[in-house]
Amino acid sequence: MSRRSGILEFAVLGLLRESPMHGYELRKRLNTSLGIFRAFSYGTLYPCLKTLVASGWLIEEPAGDPADTAPVTGRSTASSSSLTGRRAKIVYRLTAEGKEHFEELLSHTGPDAWEDEHFAARFAFFGQTERDVRMRVLEGRRSRLEERLEKMRASLARTRERLDDYTLELQRHGMESVEREVRWLNELIESERSGRDRRRSSPEGSAQQDTPGETGGLPRHRDNTPPDPSDDTAK
Amino acid sequence: MSRRSGILEFAVLGLLRESPMHGYELRKRLNTSLGIFRAFSYGTLYPCLKTLVASGWLIEEPAGDPADTAPVTGRSTASSSSLTGRRAKIVYRLTAEGKEHFEELLSHTGPDAWEDEHFAARFAFFGQTERDVRMRVLEGRRSRLEERLEKMRASLARTRERLDDYTLELQRHGMESVEREVRWLNELIESERSGRDRRRSSPEGSAQQDTPGETGGLPRHRDNTPPDPSDDTAK
DNA sequence: AATTTCATGTAATTCGTTACATGATTCC
DNA sequence: GGAATCATGTAACGAATTACATGAAATT
Numbered sequence: 396m397s398r399r400s401g402i403l404e405f406a407v408l409g410l411l412r413e414s415p416m417h418g419y420e421l422r423k424r425l426n427t428s429l430g431i432f433r434a435f436s437y438g439t440l441y442p443c444l445k446t447l448v449a450s451g452w453l454i455e456e457p458a459g460d461p462a463d464t465a466p467v468t469g470r471s472t473a474s475s476s477s478l479t480g481r482r483a484k485i486v487y488r489l490t491a492e493g494k495e496h497f498e499e500l501l502s503h504t505g506p507d508a509w510e511d512e513h514f515a516a517r518f519a520f521f522g523q524t525e526r527d528v529r530m531r532v533l534e535g536r537r538s539r540l541e542e543r544l545e546k547m548r549a550s551l552a553r554t555r556e557r558l559d560d561y562t563l564e565l566q567r568h569g570m571e572s573v574e575r576e577v578r579w580l581n582e583l584i585e586s587e588r589s590g591r592d593r594r595r596s597s598p599e600g601s602a603q604q605d606t607p608g609e610t611g612g613l614p615r616h617r618d619n620t621p622p623d624p625s626d627d628t629a630k
Numbered sequence: 631m632s633r634r635s636g637i638l639e640f641a642v643l644g645l646l647r648e649s650p651m652h653g654y655e656l657r658k659r660l661n662t663s664l665g666i667f668r669a670f671s672y673g674t675l676y677p678c679l680k681t682l683v684a685s686g687w688l689i690e691e692p693a694g695d696p697a698d699t700a701p702v703t704g705r706s707t708a709s710s711s712s713l714t715g716r717r718a719k720i721v722y723r724l725t726a727e728g729k730e731h732f733e734e735l736l737s738h739t740g741p742d743a744w745e746d747e748h749f750a751a752r753f754a755f756f757g758q759t760e761r762d763v764r765m766r767v768l769e770g771r772r773s774r775l776e777e778r779l780e781k782m783r784a785s786l787a788r789t790r791e792r793l794d795d796y797t798l799e800l801q802r803h804g805m806e807s808v809e810r811e812v813r814w815l816n817e818l819i820e821s822e823r824s825g826r827d828r829r830r831s832s833p834e835g836s837a838q839q840d841t842p843g844e845t846g847g848l849p850r851h852r853d854n855t856p857p858d859p860s861d862d863t864a865k
Numbered sequence: 866a867a868t869t870t871c872a873t874g875t876a877a878t879t880c881g882t883t884a885c886a887t888g889a890t891t892c893c
Numbered sequence: 894g895g896a897a898t899c900a901t902g903t904a905a906c907g908a909a910t911t912a913c914a915t916g917a918a919a920t921t
Contacts, residue, residue, distance in 0.1 A: 400879090400880065400881080401880090403880090403881095417900075417901090418900075418901070418902095419899060419900050419901080420899095420900095427781075427785040427788075427789070428785065428789050428793070428797075429797070429800075431800060431801075431804055435881080435882095436881075436882055436883080437900090437901075437902075438881075438882060438883075438884090438902085438903080438904095439880080439881055439882075441901065441902055441903090442902090442903090445902095484889095484899090484900070484901090485900090485901080515800065518796060518800050519796070519797055519800055520796075521796035522794035522795070522796050522797065546662070550662040550663065553662075554662070554663050558663070559757035560757070561753060561754070561755075561756035561757050562663070562664070562754055562757065564818075565664075565666055565750065565753050565754055566666075568814055569666055572807070572810075575807075575810070579803055583799075613795050613796070613799050616799075616802055635907095635908065635909080636908095638908090638909090652872075652873090653872075653873070653874095654871060654872050654873080655871095655872095670909080670910095671909070671910055671911080672872090672873075672874075673874085673875080673876095673909075673910060673911075673912090674908080674909050674910075676873065676874055676875090677874090677875090718872095718873090719871090719872070719873090720872090720873080
């Protein structure tokens, strides 16, 4: 019964904290906006939503009314009054308990939080995370990666002679990737240390752009934006 | 029943092709030597081995100390001298059919072969792969990644304004990782195209061509698979 | 003698997908 | 009016893990 996915649950709560949504949209956000998350299927998402409702963290609201979303062009559907109403587009909204629970998840840094996908999920909601927690997560992740590097180096030293060039190259590239992420984390940690606190954005996201003063905030990287209004998600 | 993991099966076959092993050691090789593979647990590995045996691709041989061929039920005397009784350490050996099957898997480039873990597994056995297949895999992987990049760019362009700095940074780092892998693939492809494989950080210059007749650029492929043991004790 | 490491397995559980159903709305 | 997309769900299956159980060999 309990489809407690951990990361899915966390991500859903986090997204709904920003604004209520229905399942279909939620899934798109999971796939595209958060970029990192692998595509969860409906078979995963909907049951998960149900358990979250059962836990009291979400409530379902019927929302057939297109008042909230853009009523694009004329030619409207005939009758607005719906006795046999439109099929309920269920919008999920975070309850107070849900909010509290999410808050708790945010501040809880278990040893799971350093793993690949877990870490990405945590990071994606850093905007709503306290600074000291952010620090713990970043440093935890870093030492997790350093452990991994240690093992890779040891293994490489042990087996170097017996492996063919391709296997060696694969390991080399893998190690370089990890090293690269460590450097990235170093930058982030440094940036957290020297920068001033980054706000916990309210659910109504006030996208206040930080001053490019360079004494705080995230490290600035080059920005490549091709104007490309392409169609969206994978299938 | 059919614990057909795909990548686990492939990796097991590939490792056993190099030399027979028992499960415990196999698992270690899976985790450390191949570096990339995530750690499969015994609960996954042993059942998998059984299905491979049932398929006729592997045979189990009792092994232990050289002289001893005692069956599993043996476990007698265990007395003084060098006559033994190790608990049946089951060594798995590739059958001729298994070899054939692995060969087939190697040359079969389905659209699965471009995915992350699948690709890593394929690459790990490039030493035993024909050059044109290597090319297909590398190029397939590259275009897979380029697709992914396209989507990320598009998604980023669409949502840039609404995302906070951390989410943006996460996406940026993710994209850079993908771009980096594309560059890596470009190098590899170039290297394949121009014949000999020469990459940095490989202490062995090691240009030795031991594949007769074809595909000039094969890195050293050591084939220490013993000749077919003509035994019909296979299950 | 006791502990660790090697070695093999099984049962229950977790996490997630595919394929299947259904229906409403919008685009052409 | 037909296709595509939006929208919600369920049942069956798949892949892999964890926890459990066992036992032999090497190390201390």
